Amino acid sequence: MITIKDVAAEAGVAISTVSKVLNGYDGVSRATRDKVNNAVTRLGFTPNAVAAALSSKQSGRIGLLLKMGNDNTAMDEINMSYLSGAIRSAMDNRLDAVTIFYEMISDLDRDALISYLKSQSIEGLIIFGLNKEDSTLIKLIESEVFKIVVIDAPLTNASTSSVSIDYAEAQYDVIMRTFENIEGNRILYIAGRDSSYSTAAKLTAISRLEHDLHTRAHIVYGDFSELKAREATFKYAKESDIIACGSDLMAIGAMRALMELDIFKPVCGFGGVRLMAYAGKQMNTVRQDFENLAHEAVVRLKDLLAGSEGKAYTAGYELIRMKYADVLN
Amino acid sequence: MITIKDVAAEAGVAISTVSKVLNGYDGVSRATRDKVNNAVTRLGFTPNAVAAALSSKQSGRIGLLLKMGNDNTAMDEINMSYLSGAIRSAMDNRLDAVTIFYEMISDLDRDALISYLKSQSIEGLIIFGLNKEDSTLIKLIESEVFKIVVIDAPLTNASTSSVSIDYAEAQYDVIMRTFENIEGNRILYIAGRDSSYSTAAKLTAISRLEHDLHTRAHIVYGDFSELKAREATFKYAKESDIIACGSDLMAIGAMRALMELDIFKPVCGFGGVRLMAYAGKQMNTVRQDFENLAHEAVVRLKDLLAGSEGKAYTAGYELIRMKYADVLN
């Protein structure tokens, strides 16, 4: 293996000088910088990241925490989008991203988890798909031991930022657009899950709608399940003018139920995963949104790692709005 | 941060002794081993993997190389299954897995890629979804610079193993089972892509079928595209008794075409991704198979890293056979 020492010798300069040009510090003359760079390419030198990490005590290592979707493929698409966005962005920011599944750490308590992450020399974390029931993770966040960015859950503190889609606004908007083309104001809202942060945000949109449309929505929880949405639709579709769902998968369930009932009601989904194409509808994906969200998260984490304070950011809604223009109604 | 030095002091032994018990070397008395372990738990010591890597010159770091599925969600499910299988297995084997997307390295030539991987101190690689057109990767494999396990592509050398599903056998079996229930022997086979290794394997199954059934199959390439399979079906369905496809997505396309044509022919897919549930068929997923395949790959890579020779392994077909018992015919 060829080291900076070799480079230094080849270039005829000191070892520290090489280190400086490698890390882009200033205080090196144009001439020596060139000498060093030449030596580097001549020798085909590649810096040893491990040694750099040990020496600088900065591993630049971040963990991407996500949940496997054992129940629906939509989850897989979302996860892959997050992952590719985050990993690519990490690469651009010279961070080293490792992916971790909830399932791998679910049997650890807070302190064991902290030990584990430390032994992996992980400095920061991006948490995808957190919900209110993930108590260990919530404790981890509260401990402020690691720099963390939480996606789509409004948790922040000195070392935690959050980046979210504005679900309240998006849900309001999606349903309102659907209403533009119909008569009546009776809403059946099939919400996700009580323990989901985004479901909570979406429900505030329903309150706002009730107020604006002078109506009282019928709200049921579908637990993000196609089947439950289907059942809810069978039960309550008749006394509704529109069926709005907190996820696309549930919208599929609702549409199927309507087909079997052989009645027409506008159905409005949320999420825009590609899966929808197989329910007989054409649509663009919002894959890009998830990638962007992940990208934003990486940038925020980098800020945090560099010492800034935790903060909440909203991102992605603009894009989602565009995509929803002509979908599902 | 608390180091082995602290542990050594706490336990009243030498640093090297601590290192030995930590790494499970023998040559330490039962008594001192206990003393050390107690000190470790008392202090809540977590070894620094970076320092260990630098010192031992073994990072234990492996790269998981995979392709994003920009065209179909089935790909996402497969990728996620691979990933979770590989990552979990890596954790169990005390390896450190980082995921890398083809897209991130597609603009690098062989040597640049080698540099990149080295700078990341990656010692081994598991390559998913390789096809014959990925020339840079093939060159990388041929260079034998890294220990590599290739999934589903028959490439091996001194430092490369491959782990594959027995596609030839599986494809033969799946089609044969479908034939059990029908009359006639005319096959329309919609193959994947010419550049795909697994497509090549599946095509050998077709030759065997032609021989066994005294027939001549009509073979077209569907490029793993639902649309192309659909078109092929429109064109050639009438003169066939069965339509066999190299992937489930293409089987969906074929089924849709048949529905529009309003004729019935048995359709036989391949792959068993959960997506199929949305095409109106119930089935189990072969998610587990992909996880197992990935697991197998990690184990093989570990062998390779430990110094064994590259070799080809077949795995997973047994499982797939079970799952196909009552699917799609």
Next chain:
DNA sequence: CTGTTAGCGCCTTCAG
């Protein structure tokens, strides 16, 4: 602007 030097935390001979 350039060179010297002391570690980072751990592993690993090699004496004792």
Next chain:
DNA sequence: CTGAAGGCGCTAACAG
């Protein structure tokens, strides 16, 4: 069976 000592490759003061 245990301890002392010399690196691994790089970074970061600190002199010069």
